[in-house]
Amino acid sequence: MASSSSSATPSPPTLDEGAVCVIQLAAVKRDIRCVVVGFAGATVLLLTAERIAAADFRSDADLASGFLMPGDPHARWAQEGHLTFSPDFRQCLFVSKDGFFAVQRRAYSRAPISLPVTIAGPGQRRETVTLDVSAGGCRLPAPPPDVGEVHLSLQLPTRRADTPAAVVRRSERDVTYTFLRPDDEDRDAISAMVLSWHAQHLPSEAVALIARAHGSADQRSASPKTR
Secondary structure (H helix, E strand, O other): OOOOOOOOOOOOOOEOOOOEEEEEEOOOOOEEEEEEEEEEOOEEEEEEOOOOOHHHOOOHHHHOEEEEEEOOOOOOOOEEEEEEEOOOOOEEEEEEOOOOOOOEOOOEOEEOOOOEEEEEEOOEEEEEEOOEEEOOEEEEEOOOOOOOEEEEEEEOOOOEEEEEEEEEEEOOOEEEEEEOOOOHHHHHHHHHHHHHHHHHOOOHHHHHHHHHHHOOOHHHHOOOOOO
């Protein structure tokens, strides 16, 4: 008796930091290859991997919107959004029209940055450093305070960020907190710091791709902005 087998439908590839992707402009027939630096909610910071000049387009409207697609031609997803290019066309902010989208691995990029942090809860307070951080939360060495909600105060390079936080995951070695009510300026400052880290730590293949397009690897020293 013959046996039948079924193959599972592969899940769509996730969009990670350092991945190669393509912007398909909506107003003109032009695809622009890019490298993902990172995510800040609905905003994706991209570095272009080909030369672009204003003379290539009729007006700014040609560059105002488009679709973000994976570099893999076999992938079957595309996300529509608004585009903002830097004056030299080496950076692009893609803002999804539908907000955070499913192919992102997470809403906010995170990075292994050590920041001094104070954890305060009812009757307890301690100082430690972050193991990694994102605009949505951070991971700290265990043990966590034995309370449901704590107050975190993180020392950023240019400011101090204060927010209530709650434990979302814990192990014997570390504990992950989500920021409950962060200030918008604090979230933006953390996003900019994390994206700058990722711009400095792109995979070598992505750095080479950008270097071939622009003649240098100086994009790694960019200071990304998310707003």
